[in-house]
Amino acid sequence: MKKKIVFTGGGSAGHVTVNLALIPHFLHEGWGVEYIGSENGIERELISKLKGVHYHSIKTGKLRRYFDWNNVKDPFRVVQGIFQSFRIIQKSKPNVVFSKGGFVSVPVILGSKLNQIPVLTHESDLTPGLANKISMPFVKKVCTTFPETEKHLSSKKAEYVGAIVRDELRHGNATKGYTYCNFIREKPVLLIMGGSMGSQKINKSVRDSLDELLSNFQIVHICGKGGVDSSIKKRGYKQFEYINEQLPDMMHMADIVISRAGSNAIFEFLSLKKPMLLIPLSKEASRGDQILNAESFKKAGYCEVLQEEELSKDSLTKTIKHLYKNKENYINKMKTYQGEKALSKVIKLIKNEAI
Incomplete structure (x- = not known):
């Protein structure tokens, strides 16, 4: 039966x-x-x-x-x-x-x-x-x-x-990601994910820092439902409420990632060896689980962590630059993970x- x-x-x-x-x-x-x-x-x-x-x-x-x-x-x-x-x-x-x-x-x-x-x-x-x-x-x-x-x-x-990581994420195609976003290979890609519900604070800090960030990166910004700002039209900056089928391609294309610290997402980035800047939900907005997740990953050498209370235009750009400059160190640490x-x-x- x-x-x-x-x-x-x-x-x-x-x-x-x-x-x-x-x-x-x-x-x-x-x-x-x-x-x-x-x-x-x-x-x-x-x-x-x-x-x-x-x-x-x-x-x-x-x-x-x-x-x-x-x-x-x-x-x-x-x-x-x-x-x-x-x-x-x-x-x-x-x-x-x-x-x-x-x-x-x-x-x-x-x-x-x-x-x-x-x-x-x-x-x-x-x-x-x-x-x-x-x-x-x-x-x-x-x-x-x-x-x-x-x-x-x-x-x-x-x-x-x-x-547990979805098989399809391991089979993404970076070339398809570049084509979908109309990006070039010669400039690094920053992928920003605030979770499926988005993050207004992360979105605002990114947009406040956009000119400086775009001088160094092409940016894929997954903003969450209702989070897209249609008034912003800058070369190398692509906004989406949510990405489903194209997500594996976007993740393979990305050089570094900014994300909340939900467990499923950060382990997906770990499996793909993507250096991360994690901005966990604050204790005021959650039970503090993301803070613990982020601390565990930082201790293992997989990421940098920026607490939401410390998030600003200056702290964001400074930490992103540090992350990208030292990305090979994070990648080498992530290679030791067996999952x-x-x-x-x-x-x-x-x-x-x-x-």
């Missing part, structure tokens, strides 16, 4: 990319693949591009650590999402559920538990997120990207696997837990 797996995870691209890496392998092996996500989240947009994956949408509520009037409404949405997930899983009868986390995953994990379907989840960051903390009692295994994460989890459930086996480890764990 054909085996079936349900994936979940969403709210940001980082909560989908690991699933995007895993799904093709299960499709290739003939498994039935379904996805449970939110009605309007980025996961729906990303998963809808995949052939052979049936997408189910459920009601979701965001798990906030701050006061918001939606905190009153969202528990009811979560309860509704649990019942929807329960019915979907009851009808689908998967052998196993895999969660990448994010607030959409909590109702799915609880709905799976009520159907007695085994669940594995994945924690990308050094410390577990709120959704994974809530879900912990109901899952069989928690796959971790950082070995240090095991200190924060039950040793019986934690399984260090390393970083190619993570994907096969997770696939094996999923198959072992499937009923």
Whole structure:
């Protein structure tokens, strides 16, 4: 009988990319693949591009650590999402559920538990997120990207696997990137990514520094939804809200990268040996996970770090120049990283837990 797996995870691209890496392998092996996500989240947009994956949408509520009037409404949405997930899983009868986390995953994990379907989840960051903390009692295994994460989890459930990177990122074509952006090979390329939701502060600092940066670099600026400034038309500067199919080509083309410090993104840059300037989300805007991720990478010699509170036109340009000048040192450090086996480890764990 054909085996079936349900994936979940969403709210940001980082909560989908690991699933995007895993799904093709299960499709290739003939498994039935379904996805449970939110009605309007980025996961729906990303998963809808995949052939052979049936997408189910459920009601979701965001798990906030701050006061918001939606905190009153969202528990009811979560309860509704649990019942929807329960019915979907009851009808689908998967052998196993895999969660990448994010607030959409909590109702799915609880709905799976009520159907007695085994669940594995994945924690990308050094410390577990709120959704994974809530879900912990109901899952069989928690796959971790950082070995240090095991200190924060039950040793019986934690399984260090390393970083999962999508195969297609390794097969990007720099020539296609140059053509797509109308860039030349003789001038280095700076790739700027503020995460799938963008970063207003990074965007502003980059644009304040644009003339100086363009004297040394060609720039691909992924600004996030609504972040493109159409009034700026400068040679060598390309803006995009979000890049999907062309991202592997852009990453292979880039000489250095500016990024937030979400785990999935920084491990992708590490796998491609791209020197990084990481600007983690501040503690005021997050639980501080990106700061820990960035510190871990800096300690390993993979990147430079600029805290958001220190971000300015001068600090940005100074750090970028230092990063590019010493890029070979960062590349040599990144060559020592061995992370190619993570994907096969997770696939094996999923198959072992499937009923």
